[in-house]
Amino acid sequence: MTFGIKLESVDVKFDGHTALSGVTLNLTAKTIAVIGTNGSGKSTFARLLNGLVKPTSGSVSIDGKPASTDTTGFLFSNPDLQIVMPTVFEDVAFSLSNQKLSKDEVRARVTEALAQVGLVELQESNCHTLSSGQKQLLALAANIVREPNLLVADEPTTLLDLPNTKRITNLLHSLPVGQLVIVTHDLDLAATCDEVIWFEAGKVKTVGAPEAVIASYRKHCA
Ligand SMILES: Nc1ncnc2c1ncn2[C@@H]1O[C@H](COP(=O)(O)OP(=O)(O)OP(=O)(O)O)[C@@H](O)[C@H]1O
Ligand SMILES: [Mg+2]
Structure with missing residues (x-):
């Protein structure tokens, strides 16, 4: 069985506006954080993973199958x-x-x-x-x-106080899911994941180990 999240040359356009372009990813880490500035395409990427957004071109598969709400759980920020x-x-x-x-x-x-x-x-x-x-x-x-095999959480801690942020962070990491994707502006939360993707203007800027990606993102935003 093909395991993991696979995107091949994905473009997403909304009414001619490009939200994502040329995104190719092969993700097999258990926990993946998604970071990047406002409007960089993080939520669009998250919604591709449960089929709520369809690629304008390219393909998305989860464990070798099309992305669907049947197998992907999704937590909205609101x-x-x-x-x-x-x-x-x-x-x-x-x-x-x-x-x-x-x-x-x-x-x-x-x-x-x-x-x-x-x-x-x-x-x-x-x-x-x-x-x-x-x-x-x-x-x-x-x-x-x-x-769900895959749980995607889009900014799961934005409404939470510190104790509940810790509670949700620990809970998310202890869930019996195959993979977990967390979109977040909280770099401490991102650092708890196995791998980090940094989106910039609709493209993957970097993907890799949390320490290195977060450090270069901080430098970029300083
Ligand atoms: N349904 C839609 N219709 C039109 N444009 C959209 C739609 N969804 C997203 N966009 C546009 O696509 C771009 C990426 O949006 P997205 O929501 O993915 O950003 P984001 O990285 O999640 O930002 P934030 O950190 O503010 O949540 C933005 O320019 C946004 O306006
Ligand atoms: Mg968003």
């Missing part, structure tokens, strides 16, 4: 965009609605996912009463309950 049901329990259970599971199986899987993010006690709460950080944790639970 969790309000991901909440679809009234209560915490129902929202996580909704992620399993197209799998033919019994009520007991759903309850067990949802409870386990909520336990992983520390939200079991809030399972009957109305989602809209949660704090921003708790909503972020809920969105994570709604993803991990489906056990």
